[in-house]
Amino acid sequence: MPELLLDGQPLKVDEGTTVAAALLLGGDGSSRTSVSGQRRAPFCGMGVCQECRVSTDGQRRLACQTLCRDGMRVESRP
Amino acid sequence: MSQSADIIIIGAGIIGAACAHELARRGLRVLVLDAGRRAATAAGMGHLIVLDDNPAELALSQYSLQRWRDWGRDMPADCAYRQNGTLWLAANAEEMAVAEAKYQVLREQGLDCQLLGAAALQAAEPELSQTLHGALKVGGDGILYAPNAARWLLQHAQIELRMARVVEIDHRRVRLDDGAWLSAEVLILANGVYARELCPELPLQAKKGHLLITDRYPGRVNHTLVELGYVTSAHNASGPSVAANIQPRPTGQLLIGASRQFDSEAPEVEPWMLGKMLRRAVDYMPGLAGLNAIRAWTGLRAASPDGLPLLGEHPQRPGLWLAVGHEGLGVTTAPGSADLLVAQLFGETAPLAPDAYLPQRFLGVAAHA
Numbered sequence: 001m002p003e004l005l006l007d008g009q010p011l012k013v014d015e016g017t018t019v020a021a022a023l024l025l026g027g028d029g030s031s032r033t034s035v036s037g038q039r040r041a042p043f044c045g046m047g048v049c050q051e052c053r054v055s056t057d058g059q060r061r062l063a064c065q066t067l068c069r070d071g072m073r074v075e076s077r078p
Numbered sequence: 079m080s081q082s083a084d085i086i087i088i089g090a091g092i093i094g095a096a097c098a099h100e101l102a103r104r105g106l107r108v109l110v111l112d113a114g115r116r117a118a119t120a121a122g123m124g125h126l127i128v129l130d131d132n133p134a135e136l137a138l139s140q141y142s143l144q145r146w147r148d149w150g151r152d153m154p155a156d157c158a159y160r161q162n163g164t165l166w167l168a169a170n171a172e173e174m175a176v177a178e179a180k181y182q183v184l185r186e187q188g189l190d191c192q193l194l195g196a197a198a199l200q201a202a203e204p205e206l207s208q209t210l211h212g213a214l215k216v217g218g219d220g221i222l223y224a225p226n227a228a229r230w231l232l233q234h235a236q237i238e239l240r241m242a243r244v245v246e247i248d249h250r251r252v253r254l255d256d257g258a259w260l261s262a263e264v265l266i267l268a269n270g271v272y273a274r275e276l277c278p279e280l281p282l283q284a285k286k287g288h289l290l291i292t293d294r295y296p297g298r299v300n301h302t303l304v305e306l307g308y309v310t311s312a313h314n315a316s317g318p319s320v321a322a323n324i325q326p327r328p329t330g331q332l333l334i335g336a337s338r339q340f341d342s343e344a345p346e347v348e349p350w351m352l353g354k355m356l357r358r359a360v361d362y363m364p365g366l367a368g369l370n371a372i373r374a375w376t377g378l379r380a381a382s383p384d385g386l387p388l389l390g391e392h393p394q395r396p397g398l399w400l401a402v403g404h405e406g407l408g409v410t411t412a413p414g415s416a417d418l419l420v421a422q423l424f425g426e427t428a429p430l431a432p433d434a435y436l437p438q439r440f441l442g443v444a445a446h447a
Contacts, residue, residue, distance in 0.1 A: 035294065035329045050372040053293055060293055060370050 121377025
């Protein structure tokens with residue numbers, strides 16, 4: 001089972017779990033904060049709407065299109 | 079039939095909104111009808127830029143830029159107005175000579191501009207390719223978010239905005255798609271590329287453009303970056319063409335253009351064209367290749383044969399006034415276009431000589447002279 005760091009907190013998830021699901025399991029469900037300070041969360045779930053942009057290991061990725069890996073660092077804030 | 083307003087404007091894009099704003103300021107009751115179709119104000123870059131392909135274009139864009147700088151002080155934050163300046167990028171010695179010639183022309187007009195050598199350009203915009211020869215900086219240019227600027231211009235007690243599609247113009251009245259007729263002393267056609275549907279004799283050609291916007295990367299780019307090849311390639315070519323145009327939005331996003339196609343009015347993003355456009359932008363800003371894009375879309379520019387708008391009364395249809403054919407420069411030239419049109423409407427001396435923009439140059443002389 002992969003264990004990742006979500007905003008600094010360890011989180012164990014099942015193999016095959018997307019980062020979008022991990023955000024819901026271990027965080028507030030949101031992937032980032034918008035220019036106007038709103039928390040933004042996955043919407044379409046299929047890689048089109050671009051709402052679920054999130055930082056994983058320093059790279060910006062779509063949470064719904066990215067699988068959790070062991071040791072992955074996911075940052076949803078600020 | 080009673081009059082619906084003093085003036086009916088068809089199209090609530092930036093041109094219709096600027097005309098409505100100026101007419102309302104003069105105390106007229108203005109009804110603006112908009113069909114809510116996808117059009118250039120919503121699709122475009124919102125680049126406020128002085129262009130000097132010919133004296134009339136320079137006069138209209140220079141005058142309008144001054145008006146935007148004045149309005150910019152009062153516009154709400156959501157209009158995203160910034161006077162960030164344009165850098166015209168020279169990729170080789172030949173283009174640097176073009177930059178120098180352009181510098182002379184703009185300086186003669188009293189514009190704030192400056193030539194940058196390779197080192198100065200690198201210092202101003204470190205993300206740019208180090209192979210560039212230099213740039214011309216035009217300090218008075220800016221950017222804004224045109225849909226919100228249009229909304230802001232329409233906020234006036236004398237202006238009513240109604241979502242309705244006009245399907246026919248008959249003398250001083252219009253028929254809506256629900257069959258209702260509305261009338262006014264003066265009609266102004268300001269619906270860009272759709273003007274051809276109501277007025278088929280207008281010599282407007284659609285030029286399709288692609289745009290793409292990145293995720294937020296604040297602080298990487300300061301000025302709007304435009305290649306000088308834009309003058310030689312995109313403007314004058316008759317086939318599909320691309321030119322690097324990189325604009326920093328206040329959100330930290332980068333808006334990337336530009337493409338031109340004459341043979342397609344389909345709204346779809348065409349990957350081959352988008353790819354060509356992005357490769358061109360990456361030539362100028364290599365780091366762009368590592369950034370994430372979040373959206374791409376297209377729009378249509380409504381171009382007249384000589385690239386200048388048609389501003390004035392239709393010579394064969396009294397009461398119908400035209401404010402169309404702005405190609406890619408409608409957001410820039412909206413204030414000047416409105417002032418030129420309204421001055422003619424009131425029989426006043428216009429702030430610029432109106433001749434180069436009169437519809438007569440394509441539509442012939444008045445039938446009722």
